[in-house]
Amino acid sequence: MQPFRKHNGIVAPLDRVNVDTDQIIPKQFLKRIERTGFGEFVFYDWRFAPDGSKKSDFVLHEPRYANATILVAGKNFGCGSSREHAVWALADYGFRAVIAPSFADIFANNSLKNGLLTVRLTDNEMAEIMRRAGSTQNYQLSIDLEKLTVADGRGFSASFTMDDFARHCLLNGLDDIGLTLQHEAAIAAYEAKHPPLAEIGAILPILR
Amino acid sequence: MAPRTLFEKVWDAHVVTEPDGQSPLLYIDLHLVHEVTSPQAFDGLRANGRRVRQPHRTVATVDHNIPTTPRGLPIADPIAARQIEALQKNCREFGVPLFDMDSAEQGIVHVIGPELGITQPGMTIVCGDSHTSTHGAFGSLAFGIGTSEVEHVLATQCLQQKKPKTMQIDVRGKLPAGVTAKDLALGIIGQIGTDGATGHVIEYTGEAVRSLSMEGRMTICNMSIEAGARAGMVAPDETTFAYVKGRRFAPNGKTWEDAVRAWRALGTDPGAKYDRVVTIDAASLAPFVTWGTNPGMVVQVNARVPELNSFTQESDRRAAEQALAYMALQPGTPIEQIAVDRVFIGSCTNSRIEDLRAAARVAKGRHVNPKVRAMVVPGSQAIKQAAEQEGLHRIFVEAGFEWRESGCSMCLGMNPDILQPGERCASTSNRNFEGRQGRGGRTHLVSPEMAAAAAIEGHFTDVRKWQFS
Numbered sequence: 001m002q003p004f005r006k007h008n009g010i011v012a013p014l015d016r017v018n019v020d021t022d023q024i025i026p027k028q029f030l031k032r033i034e035r036t037g038f039g040e041f042v043f044y045d046w047r048f049a050p051d052g053s054k055k056s057d058f059v060l061h062e063p064r065y066a067n068a069t070i071l072v073a074g075k076n077f078g079c080g081s082s083r084e085h086a087v088w089a090l091a092d093y094g095f096r097a098v099i100a101p102s103f104a105d106i107f108a109n110n111s112l113k114n115g116l117l118t119v120r121l122t123d124n125e126m127a128e129i130m131r132r133a134g135s136t137q138n139y140q141l142s143i144d145l146e147k148l149t150v151a152d153g154r155g156f157s158a159s160f161t162m163d164d165f166a167r168h169c170l171l172n173g174l175d176d177i178g179l180t181l182q183h184e185a186a187i188a189a190y191e192a193k194h195p196p197l198a199e200i201g202a203i204l205p206i207l208r
Numbered sequence: 209m210a211p212r213t214l215f216e217k218v219w220d221a222h223v224v225t226e227p228d229g230q231s232p233l234l235y236i237d238l239h240l241v242h243e244v245t246s247p248q249a250f251d252g253l254r255a256n257g258r259r260v261r262q263p264h265r266t267v268a269t270v271d272h273n274i275p276t277t278p279r280g281l282p283i284a285d286p287i288a289a290r291q292i293e294a295l296q297k298n299c300r301e302f303g304v305p306l307f308d309m310d311s312a313e314q315g316i317v318h319v320i321g322p323e324l325g326i327t328q329p330g331m332t333i334v335c336g337d338s339h340t341s342t343h344g345a346f347g348s349l350a351f352g353i354g355t356s357e358v359e360h361v362l363a364t365q366c367l368q369q370k371k372p373k374t375m376q377i378d379v380r381g382k383l384p385a386g387v388t389a390k391d392l393a394l395g396i397i398g399q400i401g402t403d404g405a406t407g408h409v410i411e412y413t414g415e416a417v418r419s420l421s422m423e424g425r426m427t428i429c430n431m432s433i434e435a436g437a438r439a440g441m442v443a444p445d446e447t448t449f450a451y452v453k454g455r456r457f458a459p460n461g462k463t464w465e466d467a468v469r470a471w472r473a474l475g476t477d478p479g480a481k482y483d484r485v486v487t488i489d490a491a492s493l494a495p496f497v498t499w500g501t502n503p504g505m506v507v508q509v510n511a512r513v514p515e516l517n518s519f520t521q522e523s524d525r526r527a528a529e530q531a532l533a534y535m536a537l538q539p540g541t542p543i544e545q546i547a548v549d550r551v552f553i554g555s556c557t558n559s560r561i562e563d564l565r566a567a568a569r570v571a572k573g574r575h576v577n578p579k580v581r582a583m584v585v586p587g588s589q590a591i592k593q594a595a596e597q598e599g600l601h602r603i604f605v606e607a608g609f610e611w612r613e614s615g616c617s618m619c620l621g622m623n624p625d626i627l628q629p630g631e632r633c634a635s636t637s638n639r640n641f642e643g644r645q646g647r648g649g650r651t652h653l654v655s656p657e658m659a660a661a662a663a664i665e666g667h668f669t670d671v672r673k674w675q676f677s
Binding site: 015016017018020022023026027028030031032033034035045050074075076079080081082083084085087102104105106109110113114163164165166168176177179180181183186187190191194 | 224225227229230231233235244245247248251256258262272273285287288290291294336337338352353354355356357359360363364365366368370372402403406407433436438502523524526527530620621622629639641642643644647648
C-alpha cells in the first residue's frame with residue numbers, strides 16, 4: 001500500500017451530503033474483475049450525460065479543479081454499498097484524501113486499505129474549506145498525517161483525529177495481512193479451542 | 209463478570225488477540241463470498257502465494273449479476289459471464305464450496321445462509337456486501353466488508369477490527385395491523401437518519417421485535433446498514449431456535465441441545481449498558497414510502513411529499529431539493545397520488561417466503577394495472593420452489609406479475625433487470641439512491657404488501673384499507 005505522510009494539493013468542493021458509493025462508482029462498472037482502471041468511471045452519472053458527453057457543470061469538469069487531489073464533501077460520505085471499487089475509483093482518478101464531517105464505516109475502512117486518507121473535520125471547518133475552494137483560484141491544502149493537521153497557508157488551519165493504529169498503518173503503508181499473519185500462533189490456538197459447531201465444509205459440495 | 213450486551217458477548221468470544229498498539233484481531237466463523245467483490249481478493253492471494261486458510265468456513269454463490277431469466281439460457285452480457293467464470297475458477301483453485309448458477313441451493317447470499325442453517329446464533333459472519341447485517345437477526349455479529357478485507361479473511365480467517373459502539377433500538381408496544389417489519393425499518397431510519405447509527409452495532413429489542421418472525425427480523429437487521437450501523441442484532445429466542453432446527457447444516461442430536469444451551473446465554477444481561485438508546489413507539493408506525501434518494505427520506509403512505517421549508521438544516525433542505533428534482537416530484541404531493549411504472553418484489557430485504565405470501569395475499573384475484581410492469585424475484589431457488597408448491601406463482605402470474613429466477617436482480621440493476629430513464633418503481637429493496645435500479649430510474653422503497661397494492665392500483669395506496677379474500 002502507498003504510504004501517506006504529507007500531501008499538498010488542489011481541493012475540489014463537492015457540495016452534497018450523503019454521497020453514496022453508487023454515485024461514486026455506478027453498478028455497471030462493478031463487473032470488471034481488475035483492481036485498476038476505475039478512475040475514468042468515478043461519479044460517472046454525474047460527470048457524463050446518457051450519450052457519454054461530458055457534463056461541463058459538474059465540479060470535477062471545471063478546469064480549475066482538473067488536477068484536484070483532495071475532495072471535500074458533506075456529511076456521511078461513502079454511505080451505502082460496501083463496494084471497494086468506490087475507493088479504487090477515487091484513488092485511480094488521482095485523489096489522495098477526502099475531507100468530510102463524517103464517513104460511512106465501510107468506506108472509511110476500505111480507504112484505509114488503499115492509502116486514501118479520510119479526514120474528519122467539523123461542519124464549520126468543512127464549510128469554510130468549501131467556501132475557500134469555491135472563491136479562491138488554485139485553492140490548495142496541505143495535509144500532514146504525522147501532525148494530524150490541515151492548513152492552506154492563507155489563515156485556515158484545523159486539526160483532526162484518527163485511530164492510532166490506522167494512522168500507523170497509513171504512515172508506513174503496511175500490508176495488514178502480513179501483520180495478522182505474525183499472530184499465526186494465536187490464531188491456531190484459537191482455532192484449536194473453537195471447533196465449528198457444524199462442519200459446514202465437510203458436507204457442502206466443492207466444485208472440482 | 210460485569211453484565212454484558214449480546215454484542216459484547218459475541219465480540220469477546222471471538223477476540224483472538226489484542227496486540228499492543230493494534231486493533232483487536234477478531235476470528236470470523238463464516239465468510240460468504242459472491243462474484244462481484246471477490247475476484248480481486250483471490251488475485252491478491254495468488255500474487256502473494258497465499259491460500260484460503262479455512263475453505264470450510266467459506267461459502268460462495270452467484271447472485272449479484274446473474275440474469276433472472278430461465279437458467280438454461282446463456283448469459284448475454286460477456287463481462288458478467290467473465291465475472292461468474294472467475295468465481296468458478298477461484299473456488300476450484302482454492303477449494304471453496306460454491307453454490308453455482310444451476311444449483312438447487314443458489315440464491316441471494318443473505319437468503320441462503322439462513323435457509324441452509326449455515327447462519328447460526330453467536331457467530332461472526334462477514335461478506336463483501338453491506339447487507340451482511342441481515343444475519344444479525346440470529347444473534348450473530350454480521351457485517352459487510354470491502355474487497356481488501358475479503359482477501360484478509362480468506363488468508364487469515366481474521367479481521368483487525370476496532371470495537372464498535374453499541375446502540376439499543378427498543379421498539380415498544382405492538383406493530384399495528386398492516387404495518388410490517390419493512391415499515392419498522394423505514395420508520396427507524398426516518399427517525400435517526402441514514403448516518404444515525406454510524407460506528408454502532410444496533411441491538412433491536414422490545415415487544416414488537418420479539419413478535420417478529422425470523423423473516424421480519426432479517427428485514428430490520430438487513431436495513432441496519434441504511435441507518436449507517438456496522439451491524440444489527442436480535443437476541444436469539446424460541447423463534448430463532450425453531451427456525452434453525454432441522455435445517456441442512458444446523459447442529460443436530462446432542463450437538464443441537466448443546467448449541468441451544470449456548471445460544472440461550474447470548475442475550476443481553478440485565479443491567480448491561482449500551483452507548484446509546486433509541487426508543488420507538490410501535491403504535492405510531494404506518495406503512496412507509498420513500499420520496500427521495502436515500503432511505504431516510506421517507507413518510508407514511510397517507511402523508512405528502514414534504515415542503516422544503518420543513519427542513520431546519522440548510523444542507524438537508526438542499527439535499528431534499530436535489531432529491532425532488534431527481535425524483536420529479538413536487539413538494540406537497542399526496543403520496544397516494546404518485547403513479548408507478550414498475551414494481552419490483554425481491555432483494556435480500558424482502559424476497560423470503562413470508563414476503564411472497566404477503567404480496568400474494570394482496571395480488572390474489574386482482575390484476576396488475578395495465579400501465580405497470582411488475583416482477584417477483586424470489587430470493588433463492590429453495591424459496592422459488594416452496595412458493596410454487598404453495599401455488600403462489602400461479603396467483604402472481606394470473607394477476608399479471610412476472611415470476612422470475614432467483615438473484616439480486618433489480619435491487620442494484622447489475623443484471624438486465626433495470627429501470628429505464630424516468631421510470632418510477634415501487635420496490636421492496638433497500639436503496640433508493642440515484643440510478644441504483646437503472647440510470648435515471650426513480651425508486652420508492654416499500655413493503656411487499658405495499659408494492660403489490662401499488663402494482664394493482666397503478667399508484668401508491670394504503671394497503672391497510674384493503675379487504676382480502
